[in-house]
Amino acid sequence: MKLERLISMIYMLLNNEVISASALADKYEVSQRTIYRDIEAISAAGIPVVSYQGVNGGYGIIDSYKMDKSLLNAYDAETLITVLSGLSTVFEDEQAMDTVRKLQTIQRDNANPVLNLEMGGHPLYNQLLRDLREAITRRTVIQFDYISWKNERTKRSVEPASLKFRRQAWYLYGFCRERNNFREFKLSRISDMKVLAEHFQRRVELPPVERDPYQRNEGAESVDVLLRFTKRSLALALDHFNNQERTYHEDGSMTIKLQLRDADNTKWLIRVLLSFGEDAEIIEPASLRQELKMTLGKMMQIYSDEV
Structure with a gap:
């Protein structure tokens, strides 16, 4: 052609x-x-x-x-092409694609990409990313409803500063006028986002602080947890607990040992284990087994009136 x-x-x-x-x-x-x-x-x-x-x-x-080939070798070009291609797909960035096309001129002949980044998601999610990027570039204030990790629903007015991709999720970093400080917001918890006509002057940015809602509280005790997963759920278990100590058994099952950094904060683990249904079991500690049983009892009560 x-x-x-x-x-x-x-x-x-x-x-x-x-x-x-x-x-x-x-x-x-x-x-x-x-x-x-x-x-x-x-x-x-x-x-x-x-x-x-x-x-x-x-x-x-x-x-x-032309781009000076002495500036980048083939490996550099391939790495940049991978990142820019992923971003340009999400943000529909024609300038990024122009850069990709130029970088391809110094790529190895007939080179196949060894990495492929898909950083987007549903079309509406990608549109949210594009709207946020435009608001950051134009320095316009945004408003949205937000669900915090404490499950509190609030309305926020934010001066957006940057977008960050971490742990397979996108985050917005900006100055929250309700909290009068810089905050980080997970995009999956943002809804009804509006871009206002108001412009703002960029503030002196503080480095984003990665807040871990499961981090061990000061003075709280840690606890060792042993979990057993059936052969049917090995892949899903490794997706959730991929950096933990594991042992495979002759029947195809697997046990995973992990340490909860905060023995008082176990709700997240209970919720994860419930998603496995009968394919996951808490071996120890007994207190955590009892907590799961109590949670199952409360769930049964919700459906107790049904025939």
């Missing part, structure tokens, strides 16, 4: 100082007259193609349009 040939020719010109019309014609198995028409089309698209006369003449692209 002509479009594929034109794109390939652009990369050829970017990767070579000068290449003759006959060489291009041989490569793409077309006539030199066709190559001349293709060069005219590429030039019309705004790419500065130069014609060189003489025995060693041909076509090339002016050096100021």
